[in-house]
Amino acid sequence: MKTMTLNRPNTKAMNYKVKKVLGAIAIYCVLIVVCAIFLFPCLWLILSSFSATGSLYDTPGFFPEAYSFDAFIKLFTDTANYNYPQWLANTLVIAIFNCIFSTLLIIGTAYVISYFQFKARKGLMKSALVLSMFPSFMGMTVIYLLMTQFNIVNNIWGLILIYSCTAPLGYLVQKGFFDTIPQSIYEAAKIDGATNAKIFATITLPLAKPIIVYTALTSFTWPWSDFILPKLLLIDKSNWTVAVGLMQLGQNEFARFAAGSVFIAVPIVVLYFFLVKHMVNGMTSGAVKG
Numbered sequence: 001m002k003t004m005t006l007n008r009p010n011t012k013a014m015n016y017k018v019k020k021v022l023g024a025i026a027i028y029c030v031l032i033v034v035c036a037i038f039l040f041p042c043l044w045l046i047l048s049s050f051s052a053t054g055s056l057y058d059t060p061g062f063f064p065e066a067y068s069f070d071a072f073i074k075l076f077t078d079t080a081n082y083n084y085p086q087w088l089a090n091t092l093v094i095a096i097f098n099c100i101f102s103t104l105l106i107i108g109t110a111y112v113i114s115y116f117q118f119k120a121r122k123g124l125m126k127s128a129l130v131l132s133m134f135p136s137f138m139g140m141t142v143i144y145l146l147m148t149q150f151n152i153v154n155n156i157w158g159l160i161l162i163y164s165c166t167a168p169l170g171y172l173v174q175k176g177f178f179d180t181i182p183q184s185i186y187e188a189a190k191i192d193g194a195t196n197a198k199i200f201a202t203i204t205l206p207l208a209k210p211i212i213v214y215t216a217l218t219s220f221t222w223p224w225s226d227f228i229l230p231k232l233l234l235i236d237k238s239n240w241t242v243a244v245g246l247m248q249l250g251q252n253e254f255a256r257f258a259a260g261s262v263f264i265a266v267p268i269v270v271l272y273f274f275l276v277k278h279m280v281n282g283m284t285s286g287a288v289k290g
Contacts, residue, residue, distance in 0.1 A: 049258035055251065071255035075263070082253075084260055086238060087245040090156060091264070094241065095224045097160050102167035102219035107212060110174030111204060115186070132169045140232055147233060154235040162233070163223050177211040178204070213275050221268055 044062060052066035075084050113121060143162060144153070152158030181204065189199045205212070223230075227243040234240055240248075242264050249257045 045258050046262055049255055049262050051255040051258075053255070055254060071259040072263070075256055075259050082245060082249060082256070083237065084242070084245065087240050087242045088264070090239060091224060091241040091243075094156060094160055094163070094230075095220045098163040098167075098223045099216050099220040101160065101164035103212065103216045105164060105168045106171050106174055106215050106219070107208070109168040110171040111178055111200060113171065114175045114178035115204075128169050128171065137228055140228070143229075144232055153233055154239055156234070156239055159223075159229060159233050162229060167219060174211050174215060177208060181207055217271060217275055220271070224264070224268060 047063050047067075049071055050067040050069065051064035052068040052070065053064070079085060113125060147153045147158055147162075150158070152161070185203060186199055189203055194202070223241075225243055226241075227247065230241040230244045231247075234244060237245075242260060246257050246260045249260075
């Protein structure tokens with residue numbers, strides 16, 4: 001009887017370990033399958049950019065039979081009809097200035113709504129929440145008419161204006177981050193005679209570095225890959241962004257399309273690798289309290 005009593009805990013422990021190992025194996029298998037599903041299109045696009053024929057229909061299977069760097073060379077040299085360097089420069093200008101303006105507006109909006117108490121505060125929050133529920137393409141006609149009235153259609157700065165003005169609607173994550181900053185810090189600064197501007201500059205901004213990095217990165221990546229607004233507002237080829245320009249390539253230029261897609265993805269991937277730590281901290285901190 002004593003032997004049986006002593007073996008029961010060991011058996012239970014072994015069963016628990018076996019179940020734990022099997023559960024971990026199942027989770028890893030699922031993750032590997034999911035990663036393979038997501039990585040396969042990326043791998044296919046990268047290999048297609050090195051296709052020697054350049055056409056989508058000349059590939060008998062999933063991957064090209066012959067490989068070449070011609071698509072990347074033509075991407076930057078053959079600019080008579082498809083001026084990829086100019087489109088890339090336009091996209092970079094739009095992304096950089098939108099990153100600056102949108103970050104300032106979003107951070108400012110989130111801080112004001114989080115820190116200050118005023119009568120229209122709840123009304124503004126509800127209005128912003130309702131407006132953000134509607135898809136952006138629902139207002140495309142109105143946006144186009146407004147842009148024509150102000151005579152800024154086919155203008156890169158008009159596109160930057162649209163991106164920047166609509167950015168503050170996405171302030172909720174940033175507000176959640178500011179809500180996590182203890183009010184006692186602000187009260188101590190006020191006792192010391194600090195103004196609201198000084199509190200924001202010397203206390204809030206240093207503490208808000210993670211959410212600022214997250215906001216800047218998302219503000220940069222949004223216009224970098226957007227297609228609908230640039231297609232609607234930019235008419236001349238010289239003003240096109242990369243997304244609009246690549247969509248004009250023919251089916252026989254698929255290798256160049258793939259090469260352009262791969263090349264434009266590199267800066268975003270590099271930025272994410274360098275800033276992902278700050279992004280995760282910003283998003284998780286902002287999700288603690290709304």
